[in-house]
Amino acid sequence: MNASLDVATVAPFVVRRAERADLDALEALEGAFPGDRISRASFARFVANTATDVWVAQRDAEVIGDAVVVYRRGFVSARIYTLVVAEHARGTGVAKALLAHAERGARERGCVTLRLEVRDDNESAIALYRRSGYEVVGRTADYYEDGSAALRLRKRFVGADAHLLRVPYYAQTLDFTCGPAALLMAMRAVGWEGTIGQEQEVAIWREATTVYMLAGHGGTSAHGLAVAARRRGVRARVWVDTAAAAFVDSVRDAGKKAVIELAHRAFTSELASDPDAVRVGEFTVHDVVGALARGEVPVVLVSAARLHAERAPHWVVITGYDDDHLYVHDPHLPDGTERADGVHLALPRRDFAALSRYGRARHRAMVVLAPSP
Known part of the structure; x- marks a missing residue:
């Protein structure tokens, strides 16, 4: 200093x-x-x-x-x-x-x-x-x-002009609903007119959860979130680094692993009718910027350890970009903060690849929501 x-x-x-x-x-x-x-x-x-x-x-x-x-x-x-x-x-x-x-x-x-x-x-x-x-x-x-x-x-x-989408902010109301909260923000941004609130937040979690995690309630996977969005009439596609089930390495019990994989198969089966629903492979910050430039809204899996010092997967909404940064709505508000502290947070582009990985498997995932044609 x-x-x-x-x-x-x-x-x-x-x-x-x-x-x-x-x-x-x-x-x-x-x-x-x-x-x-x-x-x-x-x-x-x-x-x-x-x-x-x-x-x-x-x-x-x-x-x-x-x-x-x-x-x-x-x-x-x-x-x-x-x-x-x-x-x-x-x-x-x-x-x-x-x-x-x-x-x-x-x-x-x-x-x-x-x-x-x-x-x-x-x-x-x-x-x-x-x-x-x-x-x-x-x-x-x-x-x-x-x-x-x-x-x-x-x-x-800095002098760069930011390109920001009009994404409303919604803070998660439960410790385990960052994914549903992020999805609600993104759905509203692409034109979904449903009610945003805890009832819908919990409903999405129930539809998209992987059931188990290392501790506490199950997380939500990219496939599960995409299924929940599509059930509500929103165009959503998945981009993941692997076709394998997410978070399966976060539990040790063989029975729990089997349940996570069962949930994953159900999600992939529901998405299978659309050949464009799932893309497997690495994505970059340029792919995220390209989606934003088309008016699409990416919901990205990140490591909570880097943002909140917690060992957990975490979902955020990418709301915009400039030459050097991405901008993020973070549904998690730490104690002592309020809505304004979670809105359009600047994230250096150079940090995106490291931030958007989770767990020992370095899993990467995002769900891209698009406006109706």
């Missing part, structure tokens, strides 16, 4: 990294909000967490503003979780200085995008962000506790 960021003077105040001794002041600043306040416990976690930057502006002995930047493991995008300035210190450059430090900290971590949300009636904050190079990328109704809407803004630190 560049030492110049640890303490930087911007007269008549300084911007520095927060410490535990600042918790009282941080909590007091939050008290100025009518709702959506960050708790003292959350601030304590943020200050202690290496995946978070907490900046404070201090004048004499008083903390007059703060900014919290949250990072996601495995991605090169960050989010400004909050930026607040004490009322009596507004209009003196404090917000601009905090924003500058948030951006510099994100750049130092290698981030290419910084995102934030702001109340759509907060004209002074919106003006600051626009002057600082942020663009409005969307609006979310009823975002805040009082029912107010939020504008979603983003700033890119």
Whole structure:
């Protein structure tokens, strides 16, 4: 970390990294909000967490503003979780200085995008962000506790233009339903008009599950997800590195292996009537980009170990690309994060091949959904 960021003077105040001794002041600043306040416990976690930057502006002995930047493991995008300035210190450059430090900290971590949300009636904050190079990328109704809407803004630190598909976000509601949640997002993006919610999420899991995994509930395979999509009238094709059953090496018991293979045979049998439903072979980042360019939405199997430090297969939706990155909707939201932390996350193209493998067999799989012709 560049030492110049640890303490930087911007007269008549300084911007520095927060410490535990600042918790009282941080909590007091939050008290100025009518709702959506960050708790003292959350601030304590943020200050202690290496995946978070907490900046404070201090004048004499008083903390007059703060900014919290949250990072996601495995991605090169960050989010400004909050930026607040004490009322009596507004209009003196404090917000601009905090924003500058948030951006510099994100750049130092290698981030290419910084995102934030702001109340759509907060004209002074919106003006600051626009002057600082942020663009409005969307609006979310009823975002805040009082029912107010939020504008979603983003700033890119590189010049490449991103091609992003309009993919709605849906977070998985259960530990084992990343596949169904990802499929729901992708189906809606290609025109499926069914209801998105836990009932449909669980129904898809029941249809697509391999029944067993190393521990806990069974995962969902590419073949199973494609079957579930097709049953709902959505065009879906599978691209896998092997015709063998997925996840069979994740269990030791011969009986469980047999059940996984039985489920796989049922999926392949249902897909067999369409010669284009399954493709066996390696795929590359260029294949993913090609699908996106055609308006198709890839749902890709990745290793949760690289994203969430968990030994499990995980499904994500690829939502776009630029010259150097893919963009991802991740249905899993770690504790302390919210919807905005799972949307259009930037993933370096160079990391895709390693990320999109799972298990000892280095299994690779994706399901590509296409709009109706």
